[in-house]
Structure formats: structure tokens, C-alpha cells
Amino acid sequence: MVSARPFQAVVRNPLYLQVAERIREAILSGGLAVGDALPPERELAEQFGVSRASIREALRALQAQGLVEGKGKGLVARAASGLLSEALTHVVRLRLASLEDLVELRCVVEAAALERAARRGAPGRLDAARQALEAMCRPDVTVEAFHEADVRFHIELVAASGNRAMHLVMLAMRDAMSRHLLEALRAAGPGVMRRLAEEHVALLDAVERGDAEGVSQRLREHIQGFYEGSVVAPAAAVGR
Known part of the structure; x- marks a missing residue:
């Protein structure tokens, strides 16, 4: 018997989570090598087409995950070790x-x-x-x-x-x-x-x-x- 509701509603993630996921993937795939400095907030905002507030939230999320470290312009991709x-x-x-x-x-x-x-x-x-x-x-x-x-x-x-x-x-x-x-x-x-x-x-x-x-x-x-x-x-x- 086929369920009356076989599909779940699409979850629309906030912009900052979408940005965080793309940066995360760049780090894990090697596009951003360990120790590479991330571009400044303004440049990231322009590249992603979002506000600097969204970039700041994304970077805070990545820091909480341990994928980036540092402050301000010193943010860099972090080693897996x-x-x-x-x-x-x-x-x-x-x-x-x-x-x-x-x-x-x-x-x-x-x-x-x-x-x-x-x-x-x-x-x-x-x-x-x-x-x-x-x-x-x-x-x-x-x-x-x-x-x-x-x-x-x-x-x-x-x-x-x-x-x-x-x-x-x-x-x-x-x-x-x-x-x-x-x-x-x-x-x-x-x-x-x-x-x-x-x-x-x-x-x-x-x-x-x-x-x-x-x-x-x-x-x-x-x-x-x-x-x-x-x-x-x-x-x-x-x-x-």
C-alpha cells in the first residue's frame, strides 16, 4: 500500500548554513588546503551574493565545527588532526x-x-x-x-x-x-x-x-x- 504522504517537505536552510556548507566542502575536498587563509568577509559576501552578517554566522558555525580557526582576517582552514x-x-x-x-x-x-x-x-x-x-x-x-x-x-x-x-x-x-x-x-x-x-x-x-x-x-x-x-x-x- 502506497503511503498517502511519501515525500517530506523541502527544508530551506538559512543562507548562512548554505554558505558554511560550501566552505566546509571546499576544505574537506582540498580546494582550501590546511593553513590557507580564507578571503575577507567582504570578498566572501560578494562571492556568495549574501550579506556580511550571513558570512559571519557561517564562519562562526565552521569555527564551532573546528574546521576554521583564528580571528578576523586570520581565519584559516584547520588541520584534520x-x-x-x-x-x-x-x-x-x-x-x-x-x-x-x-x-x-x-x-x-x-x-x-x-x-x-x-x-x-x-x-x-x-x-x-x-x-x-x-x-x-x-x-x-x-x-x-x-x-x-x-x-x-x-x-x-x-x-x-x-x-x-x-x-x-x-x-x-x-x-x-x-x-x-x-x-x-x-x-x-x-x-x-x-x-x-x-x-x-x-x-x-x-x-x-x-x-x-x-x-x-x-x-x-x-x-x-x-x-x-x-x-x-x-x-x-x-x-x-
């Missing part, structure tokens, strides 16, 4: 997933990326990771400098996999977990930092030798060992 990191941070803070869950997710993604990097055999792609490792091994390295180099080391190893999606997810997890890592390093002391640096040496060596299975196992032990002992357990104790 920023959206992912905010989402992951909210997930943890709202307790929709635990920090332990995020650590496990990182292990899965990074282990797969390092296996891929080891199989690719691309020494030139590891130069940035090697530089970060050298910074970690300096005898006078501060906790903050070690933390920055540590994060950069892992990001560069994942980038060496050549998988852009893995790289973006890793960037997002870096931002979501960075505070926990830095606090744990401050509490751990120089001995732990030396051990972590030695483990990084072994990770880089395994990737360079093409030891895909070995680097995956080392990575899991490295990540889980540090977070279970220095981040997750203390955080759980504080929460009790």
Missing part, C-alpha cells in the same frame, strides 16, 4: 573511553605503522626520527626537551610508514595524551628517561633492519611498559 585530537580528548575527559583504551589504540596503530615502515625499507624517511633521538640522548636534556623529542620521534616513525591515515591518527593521539606523558616524565626522573632513550634506539634499529615483527613487539613493550607503570596506574590512584 586538530579535529581528531579534540574528539579523542573529549572522549577521555567525558569517560566514554579510558586512558588505558587510548594507550591500547595507540599500540595497535603505531605497531602497524612501524611494521609497514620496516617493510618499506626507506632509510631517508628516518632522518627526522634520528635527529629527535639524538636530542633525547643529550646528557643535559631537560624533561621538557626530552618530551618534545620523544613525541617527535614517534610521529616521524609513523610518518615513515607512508600511511597518511595512520599519521593523522597518531598526531591526534599525541595531542590527547601529551599532558599525561609530560607529567609522568617529570615524576619519573633521569633514570627512566635514559631507559626510554635506549628503547628508542632499539626501535629505530629494528625499523632500519627491516625487522617488522621485532619492531612491533618492541613497540608494544615500550609503550605499555611506560604507560602502565608511569601514567595509567598513578592516574587511577588519583581517581580513587
Whole structure:
């Protein structure tokens, strides 16, 4: 039996939502690259044939979605990693997933990326990771400098996999977990930092030798060992 009303009424979106959708599509399709500055309000109003008030509303909507950032003439298209990191941070803070869950997710993604990097055999792609490792091994390295180099080391190893999606997810997890890592390093002391640096040496060596299975196992032990002992357990104790 055919319904007496098979169609829904057409929804007429406000002009600012139509403008926001077109700019959003330009960002997501790559027409506006990450970091590109958006045209001024007046120019956008002329291009879309709408008022500047509609443009301002559209830009506010896009900022709320995390697709543009900045103020006034400094509005630019935002990186997807920023959206992912905010989402992951909210997930943890709202307790929709635990920090332990995020650590496990990182292990899965990074282990797969390092296996891929080891199989690719691309020494030139590891130069940035090697530089970060050298910074970690300096005898006078501060906790903050070690933390920055540590994060950069892992990001560069994942980038060496050549998988852009893995790289973006890793960037997002870096931002979501960075505070926990830095606090744990401050509490751990120089001995732990030396051990972590030695483990990084072994990770880089395994990737360079093409030891895909070995680097995956080392990575899991490295990540889980540090977070279970220095981040997750203390955080759980504080929460009790």
C-alpha cells in the first residue's frame, strides 16, 4: 500500500548554513588546503551574493565545527588532526573511553605503522626520527626537551610508514595524551628517561633492519611498559 504522504517537505536552510556548507566542502575536498587563509568577509559576501552578517554566522558555525580557526582576517582552514585530537580528548575527559583504551589504540596503530615502515625499507624517511633521538640522548636534556623529542620521534616513525591515515591518527593521539606523558616524565626522573632513550634506539634499529615483527613487539613493550607503570596506574590512584 502506497503511503498517502511519501515525500517530506523541502527544508530551506538559512543562507548562512548554505554558505558554511560550501566552505566546509571546499576544505574537506582540498580546494582550501590546511593553513590557507580564507578571503575577507567582504570578498566572501560578494562571492556568495549574501550579506556580511550571513558570512559571519557561517564562519562562526565552521569555527564551532573546528574546521576554521583564528580571528578576523586570520581565519584559516584547520588541520584534520586538530579535529581528531579534540574528539579523542573529549572522549577521555567525558569517560566514554579510558586512558588505558587510548594507550591500547595507540599500540595497535603505531605497531602497524612501524611494521609497514620496516617493510618499506626507506632509510631517508628516518632522518627526522634520528635527529629527535639524538636530542633525547643529550646528557643535559631537560624533561621538557626530552618530551618534545620523544613525541617527535614517534610521529616521524609513523610518518615513515607512508600511511597518511595512520599519521593523522597518531598526531591526534599525541595531542590527547601529551599532558599525561609530560607529567609522568617529570615524576619519573633521569633514570627512566635514559631507559626510554635506549628503547628508542632499539626501535629505530629494528625499523632500519627491516625487522617488522621485532619492531612491533618492541613497540608494544615500550609503550605499555611506560604507560602502565608511569601514567595509567598513578592516574587511577588519583581517581580513587
